[in-house]
Every structure is written in structure tokens, then in C-alpha cells.
Amino acid sequence: MRCDRTTAWAALRGHFEAHGRDFDLREAFARDAGRFSSLSFEAPEVFADLSKNHLDIATLRFLLDLARECGLEAQRDAMFAGAAINTTEDRAVLHTALRAPRGGSRKEHAAKASPFNDEVHGVLDAMLAWAETVRDSAASGIRHIVNIGIGGSDLGPQMVVPALDAFVHPGLQFHFVSNVDGHDITPVLRRLKPAETLFIVASKTFTTQETMANAHLARAWFEAEGGTDVARHFVATTTNVQAAAEFGITTTFGFWDWVGGRFSLWSAIGLPIAIAIGADHFRELLAGAYAMDRHFVDTPLASNVPALLGLLDVWYRNFHGATSRSVAPYHQGLRRLPAYLQQLEMESNGKRVDRDGELLPYATSPVVWGEPGTNGQHAYFQMLHQGTGAIPVEFILVRRPTFGSAGLNADLTDRLERQQTMLLANGLAQSQALMRGKTTEQALADAAPTASTQLDSAILARHRTFPGNRPSTTLLLDRLTPRSLGALIALYEHRVFTSGAIWGINSFDQWGVELGKALCKDLLPRLTAVEVDNADLDGSTAGLIARLRA
Numbered sequence: 281m282r283c284d285r286t287t288a289w290a291a292l293r294g295h296f297e298a299h300g301r302d303f304d305l306r307e308a309f310a311r312d313a314g315r316f317s318s319l320s321f322e323a324p325e326v327f328a329d330l331s332k333n334h335l336d337i338a339t340l341r342f343l344l345d346l347a348r349e350c351g352l353e354a355q356r357d358a359m360f361a362g363a364a365i366n367t368t369e370d371r372a373v374l375h376t377a378l379r380a381p382r383g384g385s386r387k388e389h390a391a392k393a394s395p396f397n398d399e400v401h402g403v404l405d406a407m408l409a410w411a412e413t414v415r416d417s418a419a420s421g422i423r424h425i426v427n428i429g430i431g432g433s434d435l436g437p438q439m440v441v442p443a444l445d446a447f448v449h450p451g452l453q454f455h456f457v458s459n460v461d462g463h464d465i466t467p468v469l470r471r472l473k474p475a476e477t478l479f480i481v482a483s484k485t486f487t488t489q490e491t492m493a494n495a496h497l498a499r500a501w502f503e504a505e506g507g508t509d510v511a512r513h514f515v516a517t518t519t520n521v522q523a524a525a526e527f528g529i530t531t532t533f534g535f536w537d538w539v540g541g542r543f544s545l546w547s548a549i550g551l552p553i554a555i556a557i558g559a560d561h562f563r564e565l566l567a568g569a570y571a572m573d574r575h576f577v578d579t580p581l582a583s584n585v586p587a588l589l590g591l592l593d594v595w596y597r598n599f600h601g602a603t604s605r606s607v608a609p610y611h612q613g614l615r616r617l618p619a620y621l622q623q624l625e626m627e628s629n630g631k632r633v634d635r636d637g638e639l640l641p642y643a644t645s646p647v648v649w650g651e652p653g654t655n656g657q658h659a660y661f662q663m664l665h666q667g668t669g670a671i672p673v674e675f676i677l678v679r680r681p682t683f684g685s686a687g688l689n690a691d692l693t694d695r696l697e698r699q700q701t702m703l704l705a706n707g708l709a710q711s712q713a714l715m716r717g718k719t720t721e722q723a724l725a726d727a728a729p730t731a732s733t734q735l736d737s738a739i740l741a742r743h744r745t746f747p748g749n750r751p752s753t754t755l756l757l758d759r760l761t762p763r764s765l766g767a768l769i770a771l772y773e774h775r776v777f778t779s780g781a782i783w784g785i786n787s788f789d790q791w792g793v794e795l796g797k798a799l800c801k802d803l804l805p806r807l808t809a810v811e812v813d814n815a816d817l818d819g820s821t822a823g824l825i826a827r828l829r830a
């Protein structure tokens with residue numbers, strides 16, 4: 281049933297008016313000494329503290345009712361069973377089959393069952409074996425890997441490779457080229473020699489304008505710089521093996537139309553990751569994701585972390601009216617996570633009609649944005665603390681670092697350990713400050729009379745007041761390893777599935793990117809043709825074209 285027509289939706293509306301609008305986190309903690317333990321949850325590799333959110337056990341109960349009334353579990357099981365839930369493209373959605381262990385059969389648990397198990401493991405074995413030959417740089421001569429792809433054929437590997445830096449082959453350098461803007465590829469090419477370079481052309485369709493332009497440019501550069509043997513230095517990862525062959529690529533690792541671009545890092549699109557961290561670690565990444573799949577399928581909704589996070593997203597978006605969520609990973613390796621999540625969440629759930637094509641009267645995907653902590657603290661956290669509206673923040677803390685201290689003296693090791701502690705203290709302090717705030721009285725007590733010569737201390741204190749009561753979630757990992765990262769990414773995938781399932785939308789298509797692509801095809805010749813007649817265009821576009829041609 282559509283979520284806004286359920287009994288639970290009406291109950292949540294009433295609950296929000298009675299207890300949600302004026303919910304006070306500080307009072308909630310003062311009232312309930314067990315709040316942290318009752319609102320924090322364990323998932324594989326990830327501990328989730330939801331207790332600093334505007335919810336209580338009653339809210340959770342209503343949200344779980346909503347999940348049941350919307351058939352979340354049945355929808356989840358249909359996805360895992362390979363039903364064609366991406367109805368507008370008539371496709372199954374089976375990225376979970378990419379991490380199911382070898383030998384899963386239909387009779388076994390849904391998360392393991394896949395009719396494609398043999399095919400998946402065939403490609404995986406071949407890809408990982410090939411990745412190992414590239415990693416043997418003494419034999420391969422390869423020092424630089426350039427991934428040419430965009431969107432889902434870029435953001436996953438581009439996020440994962442730096443995140444797992446401690447596991448990356450020390451003799452290889454990774455470059456990610458996505459933008460059709462030549463300012464992306466030129467600084468990369470400047471650092472390369474053809475004989476030491478492997479180009480991976482990554483494109484599910486092998487038709488994407490930006491990727492094809494960059495791939496052709498890379499090949500032209502390769503040949504112009506005296507490179508020989510295109511077949512050895514260019515490899516493709518795609519579902520369109522035929523188009524890759526026409527490009528002149530003979531080594532291709534394939535995948536399937538039931539793998540959505542933004543869910544594809546587990547497939548051949550993960551080749552740069554496999555080359556970076558090696559076969560065993562790549563399998564660990566898959567194993568971490570698989571553990572999260574099992575958690576999502578096996579765990580009752582009341583303690584199912586991806587389901588709870590997805591429901592929380594619905595609570596904030598549809599009842600509190602939150603238009604965005606800020607993600608703050610306190611791990612520099614996760615610096616591209618917000619960009620990765622922007623595609624995962626906003627391309628999936630940025631929809632305005634339900635599965636039957638009916639216009640929705642309620643909001644869907646929030647804006648997702650962020651930067652690594654502590655950098656964000658010195659930029660936009662001002663707005664999170666003292667801006668006019670509350671924005672839910674998601675802190676990701678990683679207890680132990682992976683950068684290693686081998687080769688460093690005791691003093692440096694000690695300094696690095698202290699910096700790790702500083703990092704964690706910063707993350708904790710921010711979520712505490714958001715919740716706690718600072719009253720005008722406290723600010724008045726603190727406001728030194730000499731702080732401003734122009735304002736009296738009462739006015740100054742108001743500038744220094746923090747409203748507090750601002751919600752946050754903390755996800756805690758022990759170490760950022762292939763396994764824990766795999767689990768974390770799968771957690772986000774299932775969370776997005778959950779909110780999309782509640783909203784009744786198709787989270788697996790992306791028609792919204794098509795119009796711009798089509799219009800670009802029309803405008804392209806107008807920028808260069810000798811004779812143009814732009815009378816059919818709007819005044820702005822025609823005017824801008826005239827200036828660009830001048």
C-alpha cells in the first residue's frame with residue numbers, strides 16, 4: 281500500500297504532532313538512562329548509535345508498523361529472489377548476487393540463491409586472476425592504472441581505492457578520469473608513459489559520451505606517444521562486449537543488465553579495486569557486503585540496521601521536513617564517500633512518481649552532502665550548529681587507523697596515535713555539541729566583556745548561543761578494512777532500498793539523466809556549425825551560444 285495511505289503514516293503524523301515536533305534530545309537522555317543501549321544496534325562490522333536522533337521507542341514502533349504495512353520485507357525478498365522490480369527497464373536488481381558465495385543454490389537462503397552464481401564466479405575468478413598478473417609489475421611493467429568511466433563506472437572504485445590505501449599495492453598509482461572536461465584527463469596523461477600504463481575503459485553501456493570521448497582520446501595519446509599494443513594496454517569492463525571489441529579491446533570483463541551502475545563496484549567495474557588490493561582482499565570486500573546482505577535478510581526489522589536507517593530517513597524527510605542529510609566520515613580515506621552516496625541515494629530515490637506513475641504528494645530523496653571530518657568542522661559546521669534549521673548529520677568514526685607505523689620512529693608513532701585520538705574526540709565533540717547546544721545564560725557567563733568593543737555582552741551572548749537539540753547518527757567501525765568497507769557500502773545500499781520501498785518508487789532506474797543528454801546532442805553542432813539558426817531556442821540558450829561562438 282502507498283505509504284501515505286497506511287494507518288501507520290497517520291499514526292506517525294499524530295505522534296509527530298504530539299511528541300516529535302517538540303522532541304528534546306537532552307530531556308530524552310535525562311529521562312531514560314537506558315536510551316543509548318536501547319537505541320544502538322549491531323550489524324556486521326558496523327555499530328550504529330541512533331540514540332542522538334529525534335526518536336524514541338514509540339516512534340520506532342510506528343516506523344516498523346509503516347515498514348510492515350508497506351510490505352518492506354516482501355519487497356526485499358523479491359529483490360533478492362531476482363524479480364524484475366526495476367519495472368521501467370524490465371530488469372531484476374541483483375547486485376547482491378555478485379557477493380553471494382560460490383555454490384549458492386536456489387534452495388538456500390535468498391541472499392545466497394542466484395541463478396547466476398556460476399556465471400558470477402566465472403567472471404570473478406577470471407578478473408581476479410588477471411588483476412594479479414597486472415599486480416606483478418615486474419612482469420607486467422605496469423605502474424599506472426587509469427580508470428576511464430563516469431557515474432557508477434567511476435564513483436565506486438574512486439571511493440574504495442583511497443579508502444583502502446593501506447592495502448593498495450605500493451608500486452602502482454591509480455588515476456580516475458570521468459569528466460568530459462579535458463582538465464580531468466590532461467594532468468593525468470602528463471604523468472604517464474604508454475609502456476607503463478593500463479587504461480580500463482569502464483562503461484556498462486559502452487556508449488556514454490564522456491567515457492567514449494576520453495577513451496578515444498587516451499588511445500590517440502597512447503599511439504601519439506609511441507605506445508604499441510593497444511590490446512595489452514586497454515581493457516574494458518562492460519555489459520556491451522561487442523562495442524568494446526569494436527573499439528579494439530580484446531580483454532573484456534563482462535557483467536549483466538541486472539547490475540545497476542551505482543551498485544556495480546562488486547562486478548567487473550571493481551577491476552581497479554581488485555588490481556589495487558589484490559584478489560584476497562577483493563574477496564574480503566565481497567564477504568563484508570555479503571555479511572550485511574545476510575543481516576538485512578535475516579534480522580528482524582526491529583534490529584535491522586539498514587532498515588532502521590532507511591526508516592529514520594523517512595521520518596526526517598516526511599515528518600520533520602528535513603531537506604538534506606550531511607555525512608561526515610572521520611576517516612580521510614572516506615573522502616569520496618559523500619560523492620559516492622550522492623549517486624547511490626539521489627539517483628536511486630530522487631523520484632516524483634510512484635511505481636504506477638502516480639505523482640507523489642510526499643517528498644522523497646533528501647540532498648546528501650558532506651566532507652571528511654575534521655575539515656567540514658572548519659567550513660560548514662557553523663551552519664549545522666547555528667543555522668536556522670536542523671540538518672541530521674551522520675558521523676562515521678573508525679576506532680583504529682590502518683596507516684601503519686612501520687619504519688617510523690617512536691616519536692612519530694606516538695604523535696600519530698595522539699592524532700587518531702584527536703580525530704575521534706573531534707567527531708564525538710561535534711555530535712555532542714549539536715545535541716547539547718549552549719544557552720544564552722551559559723554564553724553570557726562565558727562572554728568576556730572585552731570580546732567586542734561595539735556590542736554589549738547580552739547581545740554578544742546571543743551570537744554565541746547554540747540551540748542544540750540537533751540530531752545525529754554515529755556509525756562506528758573498528759578498522760577500515762576491505763571487509764568492513766564492504767559491509768558499510770552494502771549497509772547504505774539496503775538503507776536506500778528501504779526508504780525507496782516505503783516511498784513506493786522505483787529506486788533502480790534513472791530517467792532523469794536522459795533529457796539533458798538528448799538536448800546536449802542537439803546543442804553540440806550549434807556551437808561549431810558554420811551556419812546556425814537558433815530561432816527555435818529559448819532566448820537564454822540562444823544568447824549564451826552566441827557569446828560562446830563569438
Ligand code: F6P
Nearest residue numbers: 431432433483484485488541793
Ligand atoms: O547518466 C547516468 C548513468 O547512466 C549512471 O546511472 C551510470 O552509472 C553512468 O551514467 C555511467 O553509465 P555507463 O556505465 O553505461 O557508462
